[in-house]
Amino acid sequence: MTSYKDKIQISVAGEELSASIVTNDIANNFFAHRRSGRMALFLFGLIFLAGIVAFITKAMDGFDSSQRANWGYFAALFAFLLSAAGSAPLVAVGFRMTANHWRRPFARISEIYAVVGLLTIVCLMPLLALLPPIGDCSSGPCRKTLWFTSEYWGVPTFWDFAGLLALVVCGIALLLVSALPDIAQISALSESKSRPLLSKLTKFWTGTQSQWHIHRISLSLLGGFYFILLIGVQTIINVDYVMSLVPGWKDSILPAHQALTGIQAGVASVVIVAFIARTFGGYKKYFPMESFWSISKILLALSLLWAYFWFAEVNTLWYGRMPVEQNILKLVMFESYRLPFALNFSMNFLLPFFILLWNPIRKSVIGPTVASILIVVGSFFMMVRLYVPAFGIQDVTAFQITYVPAAIYPDFLDLIMIAGGISGAVFIYLLSTRIIPILSLWEVKEGLLYQRVRPFLRGEYQVLGKPK
Amino acid sequence: MATQSILGLYENAEYAAEASESLENAGFSKEEFDFLTDTPYPEGALGERHHSHRLYVFPFIGALLGLSTALLLTIGTQISYPLITGGKPILSIPPMVIISYEGTMLGAILFTIIGIIFESRLGPNLKNRLYDPRISEGLIGLIVDCNESKIATAEQVMTQAGAIEIKRK
Numbered sequence: 001m002t003s004y005k006d007k008i009q010i011s012v013a014g015e016e017l018s019a020s021i022v023t024n025d026i027a028n029n030f031f032a033h034r035r036s037g038r039m040a041l042f043l044f045g046l047i048f049l050a051g052i053v054a055f056i057t058k059a060m061d062g063f064d065s066s067q068r069a070n071w072g073y074f075a076a077l078f079a080f081l082l083s084a085a086g087s088a089p090l091v092a093v094g095f096r097m098t099a100n101h102w103r104r105p106f107a108r109i110s111e112i113y114a115v116v117g118l119l120t121i122v123c124l125m126p127l128l129a130l131l132p133p134i135g136d137c138s139s140g141p142c143r144k145t146l147w148f149t150s151e152y153w154g155v156p157t158f159w160d161f162a163g164l165l166a167l168v169v170c171g172i173a174l175l176l177v178s179a180l181p182d183i184a185q186i187s188a189l190s191e192s193k194s195r196p197l198l199s200k201l202t203k204f205w206t207g208t209q210s211q212w213h214i215h216r217i218s219l220s221l222l223g224g225f226y227f228i229l230l231i232g233v234q235t236i237i238n239v240d241y242v243m244s245l246v247p248g249w250k251d252s253i254l255p256a257h258q259a260l261t262g263i264q265a266g267v268a269s270v271v272i273v274a275f276i277a278r279t280f281g282g283y284k285k286y287f288p289m290e291s292f293w294s295i296s297k298i299l300l301a302l303s304l305l306w307a308y309f310w311f312a313e314v315n316t317l318w319y320g321r322m323p324v325e326q327n328i329l330k331l332v333m334f335e336s337y338r339l340p341f342a343l344n345f346s347m348n349f350l351l352p353f354f355i356l357l358w359n360p361i362r363k364s365v366i367g368p369t370v371a372s373i374l375i376v377v378g379s380f381f382m383m384v385r386l387y388v389p390a391f392g393i394q395d396v397t398a399f400q401i402t403y404v405p406a407a408i409y410p411d412f413l414d415l416i417m418i419a420g421g422i423s424g425a426v427f428i429y430l431l432s433t434r435i436i437p438i439l440s441l442w443e444v445k446e447g448l449l450y451q452r453v454r455p456f457l458r459g460e461y462q463v464l465g466k467p468k
Numbered sequence: 469m470a471t472q473s474i475l476g477l478y479e480n481a482e483y484a485a486e487a488s489e490s491l492e493n494a495g496f497s498k499e500e501f502d503f504l505t506d507t508p509y510p511e512g513a514l515g516e517r518h519h520s521h522r523l524y525v526f527p528f529i530g531a532l533l534g535l536s537t538a539l540l541l542t543i544g545t546q547i548s549y550p551l552i553t554g555g556k557p558i559l560s561i562p563p564m565v566i567i568s569y570e571g572t573m574l575g576a577i578l579f580t581i582i583g584i585i586f587e588s589r590l591g592p593n594l595k596n597r598l599y600d601p602r603i604s605e606g607l608i609g610l611i612v613d614c615n616e617s618k619i620a621t622a623e624q625v626m627t628q629a630g631a632i633e634i635k636r637k
Contacts, residue, residue: 019506019606057489138553148563149553152545159570167573173581185506185604204588206597208611211588212508217523218584225527225577232569445507445606467510 006452011288019445027186029282030437044427051420054413065132072388073414077421078123079255079383087266088113093223102294104447105286108440110270115432116425128157141264146239164232174222182441234259245390248324248400257309264302265379268372275369297367300356307349322399331389336407340385347378472521472619476610476631484608487629494625496611504609526583527576534575538568
């Protein structure tokens with residue numbers, strides 16, 4: 001009879017791990033502060049600064065709702081950040097609820113995206129000033145909105161802001177609650193300069209079973225709230241900043257389509273950072289190919305779903321056959337903005353679908369990463385083809401648009417603002433990884449309790465436990 | 469009599485679970501000891517006490533307060549400025565929906581955060597408990613808070629159960 005010993009591994013081909021190895025690995029990496037990391041922080045910070053300067057320069061030319069057309073690309077940037085970064089925390093929330101193990105290395109990467117919400121709030125503030133008044137339909141020209149009336153206090157600007165604020169507060173609370181045990185643990189082990197501060201912030205966390213119990217419930221509650229809020233906020237923003245600015249546009253699928261694109265881009269954004277952390281961050285053993293393989297199936301499903309939503313959206317307008325519906329189709333898809341649409345369609349559906357269709361490509365690290373990069377870029381072009389034309393329409397109180405407005409092209413300042421905004425998001429993300437480990441220490445170690453590799457007949461297989 | 473704390477460190481979760489059984493057999497109640505771990509173990513796996521909490525009450529109260537504020541704002545506005553729009557009733561539900569939804573969510577989230585701070589005992593006035601940094605590397609801590617007279621018994625039981633080190637405050 002042969003004797004064997006179970007091995008604690010997170011994948012069959014991986015290394016044997018223990019709580020001690022994981023803790024020291026992550027703590028050492030966290031306090032390493034590599035030169036490349038500092039360089040990246042400096043570079044993205046510089047581009048972010050250039051973006052702020054471009055914004056101020058452009059704002060000096062005028063900043064009110066009559067000059068909305070100049071700010072379409074800024075609105076697209078805001079919508080892109082809200083969609084991609086705002087939806088990324090759902091990866092941790094959703095997959096934690098399904099209690100799978102492959103999500104463990106992705107969890108913190110996705111939660112850290114919540115801090116980018118601070119930038120989206122800052123971007124929303126000037127956009128609130130650009131929103132035209134709803135007007136009073138009983139006494140003069142007015143526009144149709146989601147809010148039905150402008151009688152209520154704060155409609156729509158305060159409530160747009162409050163919705164996004166609630167989302168960001170919820171996301172950051174989720175991140176802090178999740179990261180608290182990790183910061184406490186690594187600060188207890190390190191002699192770094194930041195240790196006194198980190199220890200002081202987390203000294204009340206000792207890891208008692210009652211604290212872990214509350215921790216588990218807190219993550220479920222905040223995660224649930226985040227999910228409920230995200231879809232609502234995306235819908236409100238889409239209706240207020242796209243549909244209600246284009247007279248005659250009535251489409252119940254578009255807001256849901258933007259929310260779905262956000263989820264797709266959020267998952268893709270997480271994959272991209274995971275690839276970087278695996279390749280350049282020294283975390284290779286914690287990101288097995290199996291994790292990328294599993295998330296690639298979600299990406300494939302989301303690409304198909306994206307196509308379905310688009311098809312439903314087009315069909316509604318196409319078979320409506322009203323002139324305004326034909327004009328809207330021509331505006332955002334087939335004439336004025338056909339280039340951004342072609343890029344959006346190919347990058348969110350065609351290319352990822354054909355890349356991820358093949359199991360050998362899915363079953364790799366690079367395949368899902370390439371598909372993810374395409375999806376994130378494609379999502380940006382989706383926001384361009386929706387927000388730029390909507391901001392270009394002047395007569396928002398008309399009954400319907402009777403013509404197809406021409407495309408508005410970005411000027412030099414727009415391009416700098418876009419580069420600056422995206423760099424700003426990366427800068428804030430990188431800055432956050434200075435105080436929060438990019439790998440969820442407690443979650444990876446929890447995984448070690450339930451994952452074993454053991455022989456079965458002639459092979460070795462992974463055995464997973466589900467403690468429910 | 470004054471309460472004292474001791475912390476036993478275990479390399480193996482099985483030994484720590486056995487220590488909790490031995491403590492109970494020696495007359496300690498489950499309220500007198502707790503485990504310190506670097507990762508969440510399945511509830512009850514170590515033989516710890518059942519932890520009751522009121523965390524679910526917080527978001528519920530927050531949601532109710534948020535909803536009430538939103539309704540107060542919308543209904544109050546409608547009653548204060550009773551304009552009939554498009555033949556619709558003065559108190560029309562659809563325009564109230566989004567504001568009510570946002571108010572409810574905002575209240576629920578803020579109260580959940582308060583609840584987490586309160587229920588996790590993360591407040592600044594709480595005493596510093598015994599801790600060992602090696603718990604972060606996988607050791608299991610078994611902390612006993614009991615009368616001075618029982619400390620010697622606790623130490624003996626924990627050592628017999630395989631503690632690699634005992635720390636006192």
